[in-house]
Amino acid sequence: MPELPEVEGVVRSLAPAATGRTIRDIKVSDTIIRSKSEAKEAILKNSSPEEFAGQLRGMTITNVTRRSKYIYFHLEKDGEPYLLVSHLGMSGAWFAVRETGEVAEDKFRRHIHVIFAMEDGGLLVYADIRRFGELRLIREEADHPPLLTMAPEPFDETAAGHFLSMCKTPKYAGKPIKETIMDGKVISGCGNIYATEALFRTGIHPGRKTGRISMLRLEGLFHEIQKVLAEAIEAGGSSISDYRNINGEAGNMQERLRMYGRKNCPGCGAETKRMTIGGRTSVYCPKCQH
DNA sequence: ATCGGACACCGGAGGC
DNA sequence: TGCCTCCGGTGTCCG
Numbered sequence: 635m636p637e638l639p640e641v642e643g644v645v646r647s648l649a650p651a652a653t654g655r656t657i658r659d660i661k662v663s664d665t666i667i668r669s670k671s672e673a674k675e676a677i678l679k680n681s682s683p684e685e686f687a688g689q690l691r692g693m694t695i696t697n698v699t700r701r702s703k704y705i706y707f708h709l710e711k712d713g714e715p716y717l718l719v720s721h722l723g724m725s726g727a728w729f730a731v732r733e734t735g736e737v738a739e740d741k742f743r744r745h746i747h748v749i750f751a752m753e754d755g756g757l758l759v760y761a762d763i764r765r766f767g768e769l770r771l772i773r774e775e776a777d778h779p780p781l782l783t784m785a786p787e788p789f790d791e792t793a794a795g796h797f798l799s800m801c802k803t804p805k806y807a808g809k810p811i812k813e814t815i816m817d818g819k820v821i822s823g824c825g826n827i828y829a830t831e832a833l834f835r836t837g838i839h840p841g842r843k844t845g846r847i848s849m850l851r852l853e854g855l856f857h858e859i860q861k862v863l864a865e866a867i868e869a870g871g872s873s874i875s876d877y878r879n880i881n882g883e884a885g886n887m888q889e890r891l892r893m894y895g896r897k898n899c900p901g902c903g904a905e906t907k908r909m910t911i912g913g914r915t916s917v918y919c920p921k922c923q924h
Numbered sequence: 925a926t927c928g929g930a931c932a933c934c935g936g937a938g939g940c
Numbered sequence: 941t942g943c944c945t946c947c948g949g950t951g952t953c954c955g
Binding site: 635675679703721722723724768780816825826 | 947949950951
Binding site: 669674675676677723724725741745762763764765766767768805 | 926927932933934935936
């Protein structure tokens with residue numbers, strides 16, 4: 635499950651590999667062509683495989699950046715800027731290779747869905763096992779309104795203030811804190827793994843109502859989320875389930891997670907508990923988190 | 925205006 | 941072995 639640190643890892647390896655290259659052609663898998671022909675929105679959003687390929691042909695990648703868990707390919711054609719927005723969903727991955735056979739792992743190679751053939755002969759390959767990812771070509775962020783309502787980047791100086799003011803609204807005050815911090819309009823890029831970890835590290839029960847937590851503790855929680863995300867970026871992300879950077883490499887943050895996926899609390903040894911919050915499985919220590 | 929809930933997009937893991 | 945159920949990030953739609 636790629637969260638912000640994993641997407642950051644992808645972008646850091648993708649940007650130098652992709653910038654300056656021009657797209658010659660796009661190949662979409664038969665699986666996606668079939669889904670799209672059944673009027674499904676599998677991976678390619680708001681365009682048919684033909685439209686998608688036709689629009690991208692001849693575009694040059696001028697930069698690759700990250701916004702929350704989205705990858706932004708900045709593109710240019712005939713002096714006009716475009717934006718290809720890529721979300722990895724549950725199991726998406728990008729690879730820069732010369733041929734698809736170079737995608738090392740079977741589980742990704744079997745699920746290659748979009749191939750960008752570059753003018754220099756190389757390939758940028760998008761593989762997605764569960765097909766929850768998305769590729770959306772637009773001209774600017776404003777063309778897709780949800781991109782405008784995302785919370786500030788968590789390391790932006792306005793992020794803490796934004797988080798605290800959202801916590802005070804009736805809507806979020808009544809929600810469990812874990813649901814609040816995993817909402818992308820409240821904090822960008824904090825998914826189940828890092829939410830679980832930050833709550834454990836600050837001793838906050840994931841089911842506690844947001845409005846029943848002091849401002850001081852909320853500030854501490856936000857600071858801890860920043861720390862966990864930074865630590866995870868440093869560690870190259872968590873290689874839980876299907877995360878890989880473009881070189882097929884995985885990070886080692888999962889070894890440093892103290893609560894996510896644990897049977898026992900590393901603090902007191904008690905058996906961890908799990909509950910469903912906002913439809914998501916949440917792990918916590920019943921003794922250490924209140 | 926806002927919110928909650930259902931649904932959509934899927935393969936794989938785990939239970940039986 | 942094979943069938944069934946559950947899981948999950950995010951957006952949209954409906955009441």
